[in-house]
Amino acid sequence: MKHYAGLDVSVKETSLCIVDETGRICREAKLVSHPDDLLAALNDPIWRFDRIGLEAGPLSQWLFSGLAEAGLPVICIETRHAKAFLKAQVNKSDRNDARGIAQMMRVGLFRPVHVKTLISQKRRVLLAGRKLLQEKAIAIENDIRGLLRNFGLKVGIVGVIGFEQRIHELVGGQPELAELMEPLLVARRVLREQFTQLHRKVLLLARESEVCRRLMTIPGVGPVTSLAFISTIDVPARFKSSKAVGPSLGLTPVLNQSGESHRIGRISLCGDEAMRALLYEAAQVMLTRVQKWSWAWAMQIAKRRGQQKAIVALARRLAVIMHRMWSDGTEFRWTREATPAAQ
Incomplete structure (x- = not known):
């Protein structure tokens, strides 16, 4: 029988809940928030874990690494997604949160988070x-x-x-x-x-870093922005498309649609705040200080909807371009190179 575990992590103690594939609670415990103490409880041969979940937080990277190195199927789940799921509970407690995370692992209702190297x-x-x-x-x-x-x-x-x-x-x-x-x-x-x-x-x-030097060929992107980008993205292959980088950094508008209502709000502001600010600064430099300019679409946005929205749109485009340059190993160029004629 398969088992699933939920870990609600706090600074001193971690609440553990283990359930089977039917949802029955098999064990609950309070453990010290340390990989060794968690491994002592989870490495019991009576458990056949399929998934072990813990919410992203200050200690999650440390605990995740300790459990993953021991060969356990641990998953770090997205905080806001977990909060929306656990909000359905009447009483908020560490014990109930661990139960909720365990059930999320059992039914597969979770969004994994990449744990950086x-x-x-x-x-x-x-x-x-x-x-x-x-x-x-x-x-x-x-x-x-x-x-x-x-x-x-x-x-x-x-x-x-x-x-x-x-x-x-x-x-x-x-x-x-x-x-x-x-x-x-x-x-x-x-x-x-x-x-x-x-x-x-x-x-x-x-x-x-060869990647940083390549990214710094973009006007407005310096050593701090390039180093922050590669440390934030970490593994470029984890994105199926370069266009997915913008939403992961909170640079895409929030859509609120219900029936005949269709509203497009401000950007989501999810993801890394510091990286988002650096991209905004780089886009601002490119839009206001760079003499050579070929992206007329950003200037059109500035005329229609204001300079701030144009900078955000350009920051989103910069994130996509930087990821593509990293993935393809190419340098920045202002215009698309002419496609050679078909033979």
Whole structure:
């Protein structure tokens, strides 16, 4: 008899529910959220697992890897799809969620999520850490500007390199204020130095990657965007078509159709938010700063529906093009090459 398991994962404990092919509950337990503890409960020879499901979350990649390496048929399921299924339950609890996930595995009503490889996970940590340091440094700079403005001291437009010198010039005649600003400047300096260190690592990885170098032939796509794209997509072959990349990144409109009602809303905003923002920035550069232009359709969208919608549409097209370039091993070109005449 086949068995199915559902795992409702939290930081400390995981609720386990095992059901047979008829839907009867065979075992329920509370386990420590660690691969070894889960394996101890799931590797019992009395179970013949066909599918083991766990919801995508902060610990899902770690637990998925541990169970998959042990040969168990584990599946990571999409969060919003699981939430819609589990919402039908009257009482929300970890035990009931584990039961619901087990039943989803039994009837096959789930949407699997791709679990990224270890190298892609490490790249994403690098990009996330770089962005975090940059945001914190900018936040401190803005706070310093606001604090000095209370004393009538205006920093004005100044670059990253000249920012600290400008602050020293403003507070030079006020020793007490200079003493208060110094710790903030030290913190900002450390953040900028560490950000530079991670940014150099991003540049090095992008330079060493053949795929990144190829993607950077697209105007507006730099090392950060290219490295983020390959770490987000991870395995290009998991998409049957390049056109499927746009919906996976939340760049396609939501359709709401019922009877005679047919509404097309805003983009779904599902998938990786950071990657979506980088594609938006690249599309904005291509639409507003690149001199050479051959995609008149985007300009037509900007005239009819506004520049923001045109940038979103171009970002979606960029995602498709980048995936196709990665899959085919081709470089970016502005126009389609002429098809040779048939012999």
